Amino acid sequence: LAGLTSSAWGCLEQLSRSLRVDEGDLQATLEAIARNATIAVPAADAAGINLVERAKFVPQAVFGKAPPILDKIQQQTGSGPCIDSSRDQQIVEIARMEFEGRWPRFSRRAVELGVHSMLCLPLLADERTIGSLSLYAGQPDAFDEAASGLANLFCALAALALGDAQRTDRLRKAMNNRDVIGQAKGILMERHRITSDDAFDMLIAASKRLNRKVVDLAVELAETGHLSVT
Structure with missing residues (x-):
């Protein structure tokens, strides 16, 4: 993480202090995470958050034009990198979207939308998967080791804030x-x-x-x- 920019570190510091917004308002927290993701991880051009609700993949907040379109495809097909990341509790990386064969309909549409690489990370709270954070980039091979490390750190902080917001929302x-x-x-x-x-x-x-x-x-x-x- 030695190559991280000062603005990225600053965003992470701010996130750790201020994501518990509006007394734990769940939707406000989701939107803050999506909005800050592309600032904290400069390689990303867009971001989306999906939560697992009753074993279903449910889009919750997005930043950018591509995520809602690609989320809809995943909902229609029942598969995709965001769903797999949530279900398997694994990081899913697509370095070059044009060569991605696991989800052909998804990857074709992503390329049409100008998304050429992607990183999906599971959001874990209280040792359970609550959803996934997806980062989209217009360049291939956008998520190098430094970017991936930063995304992991951001995701861990975001999951803590989101878990708190969900508990507050339930209460x-x-x-x-x-x-x-x-x-x-x-x-x-x-x-x-x-x-x-x-x-x-x-x-x-x-x-x-x-x-x-x-x-x-x-x-x-x-x-x-x-x-x-x-």
Whole structure:
């Protein structure tokens, strides 16, 4: 890493301090990672982040024109360097896209878009893969040893920030769910003159009958004062 530029080191230092943006806002963190990736790794011209959600590859944030187009191809085909990196927890490097044969449809479109090399790195948090960070370059053989080392370091810092943001997001959603369920229970308690437990049992029964989540029914009841019967 001796050849790293001062601007690259500066971006990494800034990332380590400031990626926990907006009190851990998940989308803001994703966008900050994608935006800073091409600054921290000067060889990259574009970047994209994909997360694993319910065993599916889900694009979340991009910087540049090529990533969303190539992400769509991977979603359609169910394969590609970003998916393989996430699934196998391995770094995937494409030094010369025009000679890449593992994903022919992907590589052809990438060349058409001016992407001639690529580096995909798994994002690991709490010893599990949460997704991948993909870097795109307009030059072949763009990711030499120094660039790859910097990308690995950036990815490790990004994964820490992203893991924190995901935990905060889950906690925020859990608290919001608890609040809205409490509101719904209060409505039922007042309306039917029943206890808190009885009100919750009513929500559970409606959830099973309508095949809907309790929290969704609670939101509807809190917002409209009524529950749909279908």
